[in-house]
Amino acid sequence: MSWTAVSDLRMTAYQGGRVIDATSFANHGDLLGKISPQQGYLGFQGDDAQVELVARDESLARFAALRVQALVRPQPITRRFNIAEGWMSFALVIESDGRLHGTVFDGHKWVGPDSGAARVPPNQWSRVTFEFDGVSIATLTLDGATVGTRLDMPVGMHQPRQVITIGHWPRGDHRYTFKGEIGHVRIERRDHQDVFMDAVETAFCKRRLSSAQVDARREMAYLFGTLSALERQALRDCAKAQYEEMARFIHELRGLGGRETVRLRQLGNALRAAWCCSLDIGAARDALTAYLRSVAGQPDTPERERFLDFVHRFIAISHRCERHGSPYDRMNALNAALFPELADFEMALIQLVEDL
Amino acid sequence: MAPRTDSGCRTPTNMAQKDLHRRLLHLFSPIVHFDSGELFFPVDLASTVAASSLWEVDFTKQPARTNRRKVAGQILRSELTSATRYHYTTVAGTGSITKRVDGKAVNQPAPLMKQVLQAYTDGTIAAELTMYGTVCKARDVPGATAVLGAGPVNKEVAYAIQEGLLLNYAFYFPYRNSPEFESEGDWSGVTLLLANTPTDQAQISKELNRFLPVLSCYYRKTVEGAPPSPYFVAGSDGFRRWKDVPRGHEASVGLDTHPHVYISRGRHNCRYRPGTANFPLSPSWSTRFSPDGIEDGGYAPGPSVNTLEGGGIEEFPWWGYALFPPFALLVACATGCEYPVQFDSSGVPSGYQDGEDRADASGYEAQPSAGGSSHPTSPANQATGPGAKSLSIRMRYVDLEDADLAAQWGYGGAWGGATKVQAPPAWEELETEVWGAYQGARRPILSAWFMWNLFLDRAFGCKGDPQLTRKP
Known part of the structure; x- marks a missing residue:
């Protein structure tokens, strides 16, 4: 199945306060707040730390299906940690009890699978993926193993409004942030x-x-x-x-x-x-x-x-x-x-x- | 005309058939038990509508804004019929929770339990205890084919799905209150699967044994937010063989035909016996999930390969193929067939903490009857003195030719103003984990839930038939 990567942030190239997107779409991420760029990952230290991808053009507005992959190393999880969220569109988060939770916004509420008994471990790197086929199936994987599935997802997707934010909820207060490190993040779409x-x-x-x-x-x-x-x-x-x-x-x-x-x-x-x-x-x-x-x-x-x-x-x-x-x-x-x-x-x- | 979602459950136009449905519903109507600490009891929809205002949520605003469309007592039948999922009724209005999070005030909608209770206690709402009964042709209910194709199904059950009827008994409670979930409006219910379909009243009188239920389904609910909200799950122990269901006597046929239903305090889960249990909020499907025919694995996320080989086809614009109708077959395949399907151990969402669910046998007992008691907290009922625990509950056939009832039954909005989900303390930071939404209880389509639960039980829960006969 073909996917189009619309932003591939390897956290290895930074320029002028931005992390460089490796795709041709140039959806670079603005580094905001107390955030420390390292080779291969970003350290999220303050409540205001976040990476913002501004939806400037069609490349971030053609999600008929979605796949978000990320390498994360959270600190001890004391509250909901946001990994990536498209404003009023999709979200991949770690809940306060360590469950991984991926959702899309259906215009009314956020719908999607969680990882049930499987938890994202603190203080170690995990590869997490949220994938939604845009038809009815969404899956979550943790280090390659499927840990959550929903078969009754709403068809279609709402497009991200204005921004996709990594490590924070989009342009909100500091309720939903991320503490720890986030490495390679790849956001892909699948459209018609x-x-x-x-x-x-x-x-x-x-x-x-x-x-x-x-x-x-x-x-x-x-x-x-x-x-x-x-x-x-x-x-x-x-x-x-x-x-x-x-x-x-x-x-x-x-x-x-x-x-x-x-x-x-x-x-x-x-x-x-x-x-x-x-x-x-x-x-x-x-x-x-x-x-x-x-x-x-x-x-x-x-x-x-x-x-x-x-x-x-x-x-x-x-x-x-x-x-x-x-x-x-x-x-x-x-x-x-x-x-x-x-x-x-x-x-x-x-x-x-x-x-x- | 049946509501669109009640496939297989139309009201017969033939009067004799309609009377037959009524008789079946009365014959098997449950004896309903309520916990001694219960505050809210199943009431009729007419009194609820009469005391409700109608609101509509505008989710295009941030935050969502609610607009009152009708004040209490003025909702027209046509307004119920045309209501959307963004409408809700409320007898009490909607409050809000204001919290300080990281130094900022955050407002969230919240249901008003005291006000709802007050309305039933001071006589503002003259409710009648009511259960609603519907009859569906089992094989016409969505998912029936899937159940029969989902692996080993007990022969009796399989036959009943093809030839029998589903009797659904639904209860509408003015409020649900439990440590993890609060909502104005709450639905609950049980379903019975009859072995066969009688064609006339004489058959019931003469050959009742042919038509007795083979399976009962006692629903409980999770706090999962998928529509209709919340989920109605049976779990592996929600299905009971008819022979294993405790029942009360029906003198007219000389048989025990009335199943006992014990309603848990506050949550209104339905159980076939009383007791206190650490009742899982998430479905308790057996984890003996069989990969056979369901899952073949091999899926791992990774960079995709999007290279067309063969040379030269890149000179074609991709949209050019839309011209060629048979190409849609491949588009359909690329859209739907190829997607790798994997299931977790249950096949349904999980992750909520267990709660203590209590259904006390020494509480109230409501016998099915042609007329229902008033709400137990009401002045009329209190007049009978303390300790009056014997109630009657009206069994109301959902006759969709009755315009008022059809409008109430077909109402597409939410019954009740707001929902508040509160995480257990173990989830820490309790104050930041309280959230609410304008999404009160929607009428559960019990027949469809029956099939969905049975399908999951067949597909994921067990091999052969151990779950149906197992003693919990």
């Missing part, structure tokens, strides 16, 4: 672009392209170049909207429970294995149809109606960005030549629904 790139990667799957596919790809690239800026922007916006709709759709699907989540994942693995490893499109289609049959329910039952509703919605989402006319008709034909198996897949899906 990452999702599409993942899909592209799966689609091509390191295969050697046929000469027909190479030709199709070349012509596609040319045709894309003929689109106006307005048309390009409309397609970009549509792709984003399609992703968001898909995320909501999958959120609902997962709402059936953890088992459904696991089954979806197994289906994904089966499809990918069939697609990428065996190049056996038949096996992939079998995996899909077996899954669909298992959840389709009996004819003339509410389960069947729900199933058909889901399938029809899925197909509708799929067609959301479809365009016709010149040059789109030609592009569609080229896409079909580029991904003949995918076209086959959709036909199988529609056929299955008709057979049911």
Whole structure:
């Protein structure tokens, strides 16, 4: 799964009161309060000590999913310690009893997993991670081990307002601070672009392209170049909207429970294995149809109606960005030549629904 | 029309079917016991609405601001129906806690227990002790399919989920008070899973044994804030076989059909027997979590690899693929299928400290009845003299064709003004660990909670059926 690092603070490069971000986004952190930069980490000594990343541009405002990783060495934990918090967006903290707690703000309250019985130990380095897929699942890890999970997270994310703050809560009083040291911090986002790139990667799957596919790809690239800026922007916006709709759709699907989540994942693995490893499109289609049959329910039952509703919605989402006319008709034909198996897949899906 | 969230629980349009539901609910309605130290008892929603003002929280303001939409006694039916999750009712208003934190004054919303109690004690609110009953087709309840697919399910239970009914009995308390959690408004309840669905009254009279419950679910609550708040959990010991449930006699059928429910003091957790226990606030799922079919591990966070191989495809703009509808299959996969799923030992949030939960057998006993007593602290009840511990509680069928009741049942806001969660002293710095929110109790969708709990019990709690038969 692809992530885009939007700030990578290794705490090794400092300049003019700032810690330097290693990504190309240049989301450097302003060092504020009583804070001591060291090689590889920052010492948080005063209640006012904090690192502030100002959300200057889109790079910190495109979180559809989130991953925050940090190396921390807290002093004895006497109160809630803030590791990183995006204002009105997300937070990764150590609670006063040592539990790790990661949350996102759903517009009403902060929701997310905690580490239960697992505690962040004081006076030693720990690698902590909070990851939220933007759909329904959030996990916390402590030194690589999963220590907390929530499957019922709200879909989507609110973007950080103004700042992301490390070692303190954003622009607040000194209730939530950090005492100790914080080392390497990496903040990553996953948005619709990452999702599409993942899909592209799966689609091509390191295969050697046929000469027909190479030709199709070349012509596609040319045709894309003929689109106006307005048309390009409309397609970009549509792709984003399609992703968001898909995320909501999958959120609902997962709402059936953890088992459904696991089954979806197994289906994904089966499809990918069939697609990428065996190049056996038949096996992939079998995996899909077996899954669909298992959840389709009996004819003339509410389960069947729900199933058909889901399938029809899925197909509708799929067609959301479809365009016709010149040059789109030609592009569609080229896409079909580029991904003949995918076209086959959709036909199988529609056929299955008709057979049911 | 049933509220959207009550899937499978519509009121039958056929009068005979509706009467059948009513009869089942009366036949199995619980005998409710309250602790001797209980201050608040389950009341009817109509008197609550009549005495409540309606408020709306504006979370776009920092800090959140509340605006009163209606003064007490003037809430219209349509306003209940159209209320959102940002609305709340309150019979007492909302106070605030002012603390000094690091030298600064911090205001937090807080519920007003004394004022709520006063309203029931001085007769301002003429409440009737009430439980609300709903009937749901088990297989139409969200999650039923997941339960049946979640591993070994006892044959009787599996059959009942496919063919039987869920009878839900919900209690609305004006206030919840416990050391860790306070809230104006509190919901509680039990659910029974009937083995089969009778088609007419004669069947109940002649073949009642075919329709007896196979499973009961006694809910307790955590202070987790996920909607509907709080969580209603059964834990591994919340489910009881019908044969193991203590029950009272029903003369009309000559059988013991009325389960005893012991309500714990202040928290209003439901238990099948009295006693004092160190009752976990977090679910007590067995930790014999089976990774089989759930988890295959291998996930570790780290830098991602975002390099496309194959050469040349970077000349395509990524958004170009949105044109091609079947590509959505891969987008769906990238969005939802691939994400690594890992569970902690329980599968649900945990981390709150245990509390002592007390449900006293020598307290009040409320027999189900066509009419309920007044609130035990009210002047009317006090007139009967001290020691009057025998009460009656009205079993009210949630008939969604009754416009007033449908509006109350479908109300999407919170019942009660504010919630205050207070960390136990062991969490240290007590004064800074008190927080509140405008998020009173929302009506619990017991049928869905039943399935969710049963699913977790099947998926995470046990192999085979040990938890259902185990003696606690």
